[in-house]
Amino acid sequence: MDVVAHKGEIEGVMLIEPSAFEDGRGFFYESYHKLNLADQGINLDFVQDNHSRSSAGVLRGLHYQDNTAPQWRLVRCTVGEIFDVIVDLRVGSPTQGRWMGVRLSPETRRQLLIPPEFAHGFCVLSPVAEVQYKCTNFHSQSAERAMAWNDPDIAIEWPVSDPVLSNKDRDHAASYRSYLENPCFSYPGMRADNSAPSP
Numbered sequence: 001m002d003v004v005a006h007k008g009e010i011e012g013v014m015l016i017e018p019s020a021f022e023d024g025r026g027f028f029y030e031s032y033h034k035l036n037l038a039d040q041g042i043n044l045d046f047v048q049d050n051h052s053r054s055s056a057g058v059l060r061g062l063h064y065q066d067n068t069a070p071q072w073r074l075v076r077c078t079v080g081e082i083f084d085v086i087v088d089l090r091v092g093s094p095t096q097g098r099w100m101g102v103r104l105s106p107e108t109r110r111q112l113l114i115p116p117e118f119a120h121g122f123c124v125l126s127p128v129a130e131v132q133y134k135c136t137n138f139h140s141q142s143a144e145r146a147m148a149w150n151d152p153d154i155a156i157e158w159p160v161s162d163p164v165l166s167n168k169d170r171d172h173a174a175s176y177r178s179y180l181e182n183p184c185f186s187y188p189g190m191r192a193d194n195s196a197p198s199p
Contacts, residue, residue, distance in 0.1 A: 003033060005040035005113070008102075010088055010095045014042065014113040015102065016074070029109060031076065032134065042113065044072050046134040053079075054124045054131070059163035061121015062087055062147040062173070066184040069143035070116030072136040077104040080129030083159050084112055087119040087147070089179065092187035097176060099156045104131075117185035119147045123160045145184070146173040153177060 006015040020029035054060065062085070065071050075084060085101045104110055114120050122131065146168055149156070153176045
């Protein structure tokens with residue numbers, strides 16, 4: 001089965017679209033195939049899978065791990081629908097501080113490939129949503145960072161106005177301006193080895 005990787009609106013971000021076989025019984029597709037992704041110029045070794053379930057109106061993010069434990073993330077929604085968002089944290093990038101949003105659902109089967117230098121978050125648009133994502137590095141509590149979901153300097157246009165938040169996301173997330181005082185990532189910021197997608 002084939003997979004197609006499309007460049008996102010921001011350099012380095014990719015939308016992955018696997019093909020599927022469908023008939024009267026339902027469908028089948030390969031949600032991850034290392035060799036097929038390599039044919040698209042994506043050579044990554046994933047070491048951890050995460051799975052979350054969230055109710056309507058829940059917003060998780062914006063999260064990332066700093067440069068002591070950077071992670072590529074391959075995100076998909078397997079139940080319901082989410083509005084998935086990334087923010088470019090690369091200082092000096094032409095798109096520094098810019099955000100990009102995309103809807104993910106089982107119907108589209110699209111996946112978002114997010115480089116380490118991007119904060120990530122999503123909000124739930126359906127009664128419930130389940131999100132699964134692969135990571136190229138293990139979770140590190142000392143490296144995890146959170147940025148305010150409603151930071152005015154980023155100005156994400158979330159499709160929810162009064163989201164359900166964790167205590168961390170509501171009370172302990174940093175501002176974008178405070179991030180810039182001690183940034184983790186700089187442009188070009190993309191790794192030069194074969195573990196990065198083609199530009």
